[in-house]
Amino acid sequence: MVKHSGIPYYTKRIAKASLETGTFAHLLHRITGLLLVVYLFLHMGVISFTYLNGQTFDDLMATFSSPLFLVLDLVLFAGAMIHGMNGMRIMLFDMGLFTRRQKLIFWVMMAIAAIAVLAAAYLLGTLEGWW
Amino acid sequence: MRQNIELKTSRRSFWLWFLQRVSSVGLIIVLLVHMLAWHYINPPELTHVEVSKRLGESIFFATVEALLIGFVMFHALNGVRNVVYDYFPKPGTRKIVSILLLVVGIALFVWGTFVLFRLVFGG
Ligand code: HEM
Ligand code: HEM
Numbered sequence: 001m002v003k004h005s006g007i008p009y010y011t012k013r014i015a016k017a018s019l020e021t022g023t024f025a026h027l028l029h030r031i032t033g034l035l036l037v038v039y040l041f042l043h044m045g046v047i048s049f050t051y052l053n054g055q056t057f058d059d060l061m062a063t064f065s066s067p068l069f070l071v072l073d074l075v076l077f078a079g080a081m082i083h084g085m086n087g088m089r090i091m092l093f094d095m096g097l098f099t100r101r102q103k104l105i106f107w108v109m110m111a112i113a114a115i116a117v118l119a120a121a122y123l124l125g126t127l128e129g130w131w
Numbered sequence: 132m133r134q135n136i137e138l139k140t141s142r143r144s145f146w147l148w149f150l151q152r153v154s155s156v157g158l159i160i161v162l163l164v165h166m167l168a169w170h171y172i173n174p175p176e177l178t179h180v181e182v183s184k185r186l187g188e189s190i191f192f193a194t195v196e197a198l199l200i201g202f203v204m205f206h207a208l209n210g211v212r213n214v215v216y217d218y219f220p221k222p223g224t225r226k227i228v229s230i231l232l233l234v235v236g237i238a239l240f241v242w243g244t245f246v247l248f249r250l251v252f253g254g
Contacts, residue, residue, distance in 0.1 A: 005216060005217055005218070005219075005220045006218065006219070006220040007218050007219075009220075010217055010218060030214060033207075033210050033214075034211070034214065036207070037207045037210070037211060040203060040207055041239075044239065044242075044243055044246075047243075047246060048242070048246055049179075050179040050182060050183065050246065050249070050250055051245075051246045051249045051250075054178075054179035054180070057178070057179045058178045058179060061177040061178065064177075065177070073170060077166060080162060080166070084155075084158070084159045084162070087155050087159070088155075088159065091152055091155060091156075094152070120167075120171055123167075123171040123172060124170070124171060127171070127174070
């Protein structure tokens with residue numbers, strides 16, 4: 001087990017695999033997962049103010065409703081969808097489904113994620129009166 | 132003896148792997164409901180009073196949020212553990228990181244649940 005891990009082993013493996021779809025999917029899953037963890041910690045910090053100091057929470061939320069933050073929220077939604085759909089892809093292969101169609105399934109999942117993000121953007125724009 | 136340790140480790144690996152799948156399936160549903168309900172479909176005004184009101188009035192939302200904290204806390208920290216295991220082969224490092232993540236995870240889970248509890252029951 002020890003031989004097949006560690007930074008040298010990992011970087012070599014990634015370098016050798018170059019940027020094939022599978023490697024790309026793996027790195028994408030990892031990066032989105034770690035970004036979501038960072039968001040989760042910040043998010044729980046903000047939500048804590050509902051208990052610690054309600055006024056601070058309301059002020060923070062008012063700041064977060066500016067257009068800049070709304071766009072960042074869409075980026076967050078996209079990150080969650082990409083990670084989530086990629087996760088479904090991994091679990092399909094774990095169950096032995098579509099293992100001969102891995103690349104195709106990756107792009108199908110990314111298409112589903114893209115459609116979900118467009119739908120979310122549409123819903124947000126409607127609420128905000130952008131169109 | 133050595134065989135025993137290996138058996139224990141592989142059993143633990145299996146359960147962590149399995150729970151990562153269970154929390155994944157849970158999260159895709161619960162997290163979608165969470166984001167859509169607070170942000171995209173008929174959201175309340177995001178003030179502590181309005182958020183607390185919606186959670187207090189809806190057993191459905193309160194349950195979804197409780198499940199979210201449980202699933203996401205396990206999934207996120209076990210995920211970080213998996214990443215760390217990929218880069219750090221030394222058993223000592225791994226053990227320290229595992230214990231650290233476990234402690235942080237339990238602390239955040241308890242704190243998050245407490246905050247949610249106060250929101251639901253009007254803190
Ligand atoms: C939307 C629903 C989600 C699904 C379906 C999902 C699915 C998965 C799956 C199946 C894995 C295991 C991958 C493997 O064994 O190779 C995984 C890993 C991971 N997930 Fe998620 N996940 C979701 C949400 C989240 C959230 C909200 C976070 C963070 C707060 C997160 C953080 C992580 C991390 C850090 C990893 C480890 C990445 C790695 O090993 O490279 N996930 N996810
Ligand atoms: C679309 C963006 C999001 C919005 C507007 C939002 C909004 C909220 C609100 C209003 C609360 C407090 C009420 C409650 O406990 O349910 C909350 C709590 C929470 N959210 Fe989110 N959320 C978003 C995305 C996310 C994401 C992506 C995650 C996972 C990584 C997440 C995880 C949590 C958790 C774990 C709690 C409970 C925190 C606690 O009780 O201390 N949220 N969110």
